Amino acid sequence: xxxxxxxxxxxxxxxxxxxxxxxxxxxxxxxxxxxxxxxxxxxxxxxxxxxxxxxxxxxxxxxxxxxxxxxxxxxxxxxxxxxxxxxxxxxxxxxxxxxxxxxxxxxxxxxxxxxxxxxxxxxxxxxxxxxxxxxxxxxxxxxxxxxxxxxxxxxxxxxxxxxxxxxxxxxxxxxxxxxxxxxxxxxxxxxxxxxxxxxxxxxxxxxxxxxxxxxxxxxxxxxxxxxxxxxxxxxxxxxxxxxxxxxxxxxxxxxxxxxxxxxxxxxxxxxxxxxxxxxxxxxxxxxxxxxxxxxxxxxxxxxxxxxxxxxxxxxxxxxxxxxxxxxxxxxxxxxxxxxxxxxxxxxxxxxxxxxxxxxxxxxxxxxxxxxxxxxxxxxxxxxxxxxxxxxxxxxxxxxxxxxxxxxxxxxxxxxxxxxxxxxxxxxxxxxxxxxxxxxxxxxxxxxxxxxxxxxxxxxxxxxxxxxxxxxxxxxxxxxxxxxxxxxxxxxxxxxxxxxxxxxxxxxxxxxxxxxxxxxxxxxxxxxxxxxxxxxxxxxxxxxxxxxxxxxxxxxxxxx
Amino acid sequence: xxxxxxxxxxxxxxxxxxxxxxxxxxxxxxxxxxxxxxxxxxxxxxxxxxxxxxxxxxxxxxxxxxxxxxxxxxxxxxxxxxxxxxxxxxxxxxxxxxxxxxxxxxxxxxxxxxxxxxxxxxxxxxxxx
Numbered sequence: 115x116x117x118x119x120x121x122x123x124x125x126x127x128x129x130x131x132x133x134x135x136x137x138x139x140x141x142x143x144x145x146x147x148x149x150x151x152x153x154x155x156x157x158x159x160x161x162x163x164x165x166x167x168x169x170x171x172x173x174x175x176x177x178x179x180x181x182x183x184x185x186x187x188x189x190x191x192x193x194x195x196x197x198x199x200x201x202x203x204x205x206x207x208x209x210x211x212x213x214x215x216x217x218x219x220x221x222x223x224x225x226x227x228x229x230x231x232x233x234x235x236x237x238x239x240x241x242x243x244x245x246x247x248x249x250x251x252x253x254x255x256x257x258x259x260x261x262x263x264x265x266x267x268x269x270x271x272x273x274x275x276x277x278x279x280x281x282x283x284x285x286x287x288x289x290x291x292x293x294x295x296x297x298x299x300x301x302x303x304x305x306x307x308x309x310x311x312x313x314x315x316x317x318x319x320x321x322x323x324x325x326x327x328x329x330x331x332x333x334x335x336x337x338x339x340x341x342x343x344x345x346x347x348x349x350x351x352x353x354x355x356x357x358x359x360x361x362x363x364x365x366x367x368x369x370x371x372x373x374x375x376x377x378x379x380x381x382x383x384x385x386x387x388x389x390x391x392x393x394x395x396x397x398x399x400x401x402x403x404x405x406x407x408x409x410x411x412x413x414x415x416x417x418x419x420x421x422x423x424x425x426x427x428x429x430x431x432x433x434x435x436x437x438x439x440x441x442x443x444x445x446x447x448x449x450x451x452x453x454x455x456x457x458x459x460x461x462x463x464x465x466x467x468x469x470x471x472x473x474x475x476x477x478x479x480x481x482x483x484x485x486x487x488x489x490x491x492x493x494x495x496x497x498x499x500x501x502x503x504x505x506x507x508x509x510x511x512x513x514x515x516x517x518x519x520x521x522x523x524x525x526x527x528x529x530x531x532x533x534x535x536x537x538x539x540x541x542x543x544x545x546x547x548x549x550x551x552x553x554x555x556x557x558x559x560x561x562x563x564x565x566x567x568x569x570x571x572x573x574x575x576x577x578x579x580x581x582x583x584x585x586x587x588x589x590x591x592x593x594x595x596x597x598x599x600x601x602x603x604x605x606x607x608x609x610x611x612x613x614x615x616x617x618x619x620x621x622x623x624x625x626x627x628x629x630x631x632x633x634x635x636x637x638x639x640x641x642x643x644x645x646x647x648x649x650x651x652x653x654x655x656x657x658x659x660x661x662x663x664x665x666x667x668x669x670x671x672x673x
Numbered sequence: 674x675x676x677x678x679x680x681x682x683x684x685x686x687x688x689x690x691x692x693x694x695x696x697x698x699x700x701x702x703x704x705x706x707x708x709x710x711x712x713x714x715x716x717x718x719x720x721x722x723x724x725x726x727x728x729x730x731x732x733x734x735x736x737x738x739x740x741x742x743x744x745x746x747x748x749x750x751x752x753x754x755x756x757x758x759x760x761x762x763x764x765x766x767x768x769x770x771x772x773x774x775x776x777x778x779x780x781x782x783x784x785x786x787x788x789x790x791x792x793x794x795x796x797x798x799x800x801x802x
Contacts, residue, residue: 612749612752613736613749616733616736616737616745616746616749617736617737617738618737625736626736629732629733629736632732633729633732
């Protein structure tokens with residue numbers, strides 16, 4: 115009884131359904147019935163403080179239900195295990211149980227006018243005890259809820275009634291002989307589902323009351339037109355591929371980039387700087403609109419014979435440029451030389467440009483981001499800040515520098531197609547440094563100073579730090595934090611290396627990390643590594659770390 | 674339990690005494706006396722650090738799948754401070770040298786003994802025969 119009272123005070127779906135089925139159960143010729151009826155009475159006699167006015171109504175209604183309901187309800191096959199059921203199974207039972215129509219005199223309702231329609235229509239259809247129960251339970255919140263709720267609820271009930279009326283109109287035509295029994299049961303159950311979610315949220319938290327979505331008729335013509343426009347703008351699988359990239363620019367950025375790319379072929383190299391400027395502004399996003407009117411105008415004025423070339427090279431350019439756009443905003447410290455070189459190489463490739471091979475190369479490059487880090491170690495990126503990356507790469511398996519690797523890798527991709535077409539290059543100067551750098555590429559990595567890439571990779575952590583500090587921080591302080599993080603990670607990796615060597619291994623394994631954490635004090639006799647993994651890591655990593663037994667006598671990960 | 678606590682106490686006292694002696698040496702060297710609290714703090718610190726060292730050494734040995742603590746474990750422990758690491762490696766080399774020397778000495782001794790005994794036996798045999 116106590117738990118009934120508790121359930122009463124919590125108007126959740128589950129409790130409502132429970133109440134429904136409690137009343138429904140009374141129909142079954144089982145010895146539980148008396149207990150149920152007794153429980154029901156208890157339920158009725160222990161109303162929550164909210165339902166002050168309605169318990170009498172509920173009593174009356176339930177009495178009438180009970181009187182009427184004994185002869186009903188053919189199969190409640192799962193009524194025995196109702197206690198263990200979920201709302202889903204309860205609903206299923208409701209749907210399955212055969213509702214019979216009954217004539218009920220509508221009681222005087224506190225609800226506004228539209229709602230009696232709902233009540234009446236529902237009663238006409240099936241009017242199983244459950245339904246009526248639901249609706250009266252909707253009443254008390256309206257009486258007690260704020261004025262804000264009432265209009266919203268009216269609207270909702272209006273829609274409900276409209277829907278039900280439509281259902282009524284449609285169904286009797288198709289299923290008259292059945293007396294709207296099963297279909298109406300569906301609708302009743304559907305209306306039930308509509309009814310129940312409304313109440314709990316709005317009663318408990320009026321602010322969370324969901325408004326019904328405003329539905330406008332879809333303008334097919336406008337939709338198709340939009341489709342056509344976007345397909346024109348994109349028109350290449352490469353941009354679609356790149357849209358899945360983590361740092362991909364929004365579509366607004368893409369389409370102007372496409373427009374920007376088209377005039378490239380028409381311009382000579384002398385306008386590279388201008389293009390660079392335009393691209394930079396585009397990537398910064400601030401002066402997009404200024405350039406856009408210029409470029410499309412040029413595009414319109416552009417020559418028709420170049421359109422074929424443009425169309426072929428569009429994928430190249432869009433991929434290159436969009437990639438570059440991504441790189442640029444992310445890497446603020448990239449030297450201008452690098453950018454110019456990249457642009458010139460791009461322009462070179464564009465001039466070469468209509469060959470499909472290049473396009474395939476580019477697409478491969480844009481696809482193969484995953485292999486970038488491996489490819490990086492063979493390539494040598496340009497630019498000052500990137501030089502130290504390679505040395506740091508092998509020594510730093512940290513995620514901190516992985517982002518920089520990702521960024522660095524994008525640039526070499528664009529440089530690689532530049533060296534191959536060295537034959538008919540318009541500007542040989544930017545490419546000459548590239549061939550000269552090829553021999554240094556084969557050099558070992560460890561000789562370069564390691565400072566910069568770590569710090570550029572650590573900026574992410576520094577930002578996190580400044581976020582969690584919740585206070586404004588001086589730049590010098592942030593720099594110091596960066597240095598400390600750098601040292602910390604260096605120490606960490608040195609330790610891991612030494613530990614693995616101590617165990618006679620060449621690869622770092624989780625045991626080494628556990629040893630490190632033990633030394634740090636994070637793992638001790640009370641707290642094991644698995645506990646920490648469960649606490650802090652997401653499920654995907656947990657699956658990889660903690661061996662779990664699966665069916666078929668297999669353990670993953672294998673030990 | 675009580676005995677264990679008593680042993681701990683004795684150990685701590687021993688450490689404290691040793692630290693005190695060392696501090697006296699340093700004080701006489703630099704001509705600056707040490708206060709008692711300082712000596713107590715240093716001794717407490719060394720004691721706790723020794724506990725940590727012991728646990729770490731055991732962990733390292735277990736990590737290398739051994740049941741005895743090795744000089745390798747000790748070197749791993751001391752890797753942070755370069756001077757200490759150097760010192761330890763030097764000492765280690767000295768010790769190994771010493772050990773090898775001792776081994777050679779022992780071998781020589783053994784051989785000598787053997788030869789002597791053989792000679793004695795031979796002599797005895799000769800005498801006998």
